[in-house]
Amino acid sequence: MSYRDKIDPKLMAIVDQVDQQIQPRLAEIDEQIVENQAKVLKSFQDHHVAESYLNGSTGYGHYDEGRDVLEAIYADVLGGEDALVRPQLVSGTHAIGVALLGLVRPGDEILYITGEPYDTLQEVLGLAGNGVGSPKEYGIKVGYVDLTPEGEMDVEAVKTRLASKPKVIAIQRSRGYATRDSFTVAKIKAMIDVVRAVLPDVWILSTMLTVNSPKPSNHWKLAPI
Numbered sequence: 001m002s003y004r005d006k007i008d009p010k011l012m013a014i015v016d017q018v019d020q021q022i023q024p025r026l027a028e029i030d031e032q033i034v035e036n037q038a039k040v041l042k043s044f045q046d047h048h049v050a051e052s053y054l055n056g057s058t059g060y061g062h063y064d065e066g067r068d069v070l071e072a073i074y075a076d077v078l079g080g081e082d083a084l085v086r087p088q089l090v091s092g093t094h095a096i097g098v099a100l101l102g103l104v105r106p107g108d109e110i111l112y113i114t115g116e117p118y119d120t121l122q123e124v125l126g127l128a129g130n131g132v133g134s135p136k137e138y139g140i141k142v143g144y145v146d147l148t149p150e151g152e153m154d155v156e157a158v159k160t161r162l163a164s165k166p167k168v169i170a171i172q173r174s175r176g177y178a179t180r181d182s183f184t185v186a187k188i189k190a191m192i193d194v195v196r197a198v199l200p201d202v203w204i205l206s207t208m209l210t211v212n213s214p215k216p217s218n219h220w221k222l223a224p225i
Contacts, residue, residue, distance in 0.1 A: 043076045096207055097124040100168060103203050104140050108167035112144035113158045113191060114183065118176030141166075151180035153191050162198045169195050171206040 004012055019026075053066035067085075074083035089095045100110055110125070117125060125142045126134030135142050143166075145157050162169075171191055173183045183191075192204055 039077055040073075043073045046076070047072055049073075092207070093120045093124060096121060096205070099205060100125070100170070101135065103168050103205070104135060105167075106139035109141040109143065109164060110135060110168045110170060111161055111164075111166040112170045112172065113153055113161075113195070114144075114170075114172045115147040115178070115180075116144050117170070117172055118174070118178075147180065152187075153194070155194055158191075158194060159198060162195065165199065166202065168203045168205055169199075171204065173207060 047069050049069060053069055055066070057064040057066070071083045071085045074085050075081065084095075084098075089098065104110060116122070117127065119128075123129035124134060126136030127142060127144075131137055143161070145154055145161055148154050171183070171188055173188060175182050188206055192206075195202060195204060
């Protein structure tokens, strides 16, 4: 007896109907799976991944071939110049904090152009909490530009804020706990075009981009996290 025999036939008919309706999208997903799988396997082959890379190391990180090759594969698959893949980065918020603090110095400015960052990152940046260890404690400005009522980037407001020449422009793709939709890759590309037109050489940090993005994010000259 299959699972279908245990379910109301009327419900299964609805399920079958929905499956037919979404079949084109499911086919696109299957195609993307095959493409990504081939991309990862090719990278493994190009970097000659071997069983020896799974061996232990000294613990000091010296000559850890397995770690070095893993990071090279991440960079290759995601289209970056380099990658940092370490168990010491315990969360996405931790990774973003490390990236931001590595790019700025006292007197610099970090500007989010997609509204207020999500809750846990606010404490890291000093926008909430006591600010201990945050960029603000070191004289680094942190700000953000509110989104429009429709949940889109406020182009004119962003252009105005770019006049201060911030060191890092940050884009948060995910909505976090907000009610807006997550930004599509195409919308992020449009945001980057606005910024680059004013500040061609500014650092742009875009979070939550993945291997499933339809176009490698480095094509738009940003640092994906």
